[in-house]
Amino acid sequence: MKFAIFATLLVSASAFSINKADVAKAAAAGAIAFSVAAGPAFAGDVGAGEQIFNANCAACHAGGQNVIMPEKTLEKEALDQYLSGGRSEKSVMTQVTNGKNAMPAFGGRLSEEDIANVASYVISSAEAGWEE
Numbered sequence: 001m002k003f004a005i006f007a008t009l010l011v012s013a014s015a016f017s018i019n020k021a022d023v024a025k026a027a028a029a030g031a032i033a034f035s036v037a038a039g040p041a042f043a044g045d046v047g048a049g050e051q052i053f054n055a056n057c058a059a060c061h062a063g064g065q066n067v068i069m070p071e072k073t074l075e076k077e078a079l080d081q082y083l084s085g086g087r088s089e090k091s092v093m094t095q096v097t098n099g100k101n102a103m104p105a106f107g108g109r110l111s112e113e114d115i116a117n118v119a120s121y122v123i124s125s126a127e128a129g130w131e132e
Helices: 002-016 020-038 046-056 058-064 076-082 089-098 112-127
Strands: none
Touching: 046 058, 046 112, 058 112, 076 112, 089 112
């Protein structure tokens, strides 16, 4: 929406004899700024993810650990090594949705938004070293 407003303002600014090359440069810069600010489409809400994690995942993964398979934690190094696709929100979403090995699938229990929020929380916590 902000990008659309920005583009409209730029187009209407040309009526005031602004150099069209400058307008094009500004529009391109706006598009780049918009895409950077928007981030990935699946980026979730970390706070909501923490609540969902605590209600659904913490029994096995409290503090980023794994009570079933101790080597497969939610710490950065383990996510890089064991998570299909590496350490990313998309990979966590796939794992949570489909499950794997002893981990059940949550795709039928949690909404896509909830899973995106959990993924954001897991990645954010792993980056912070699961410090609370």
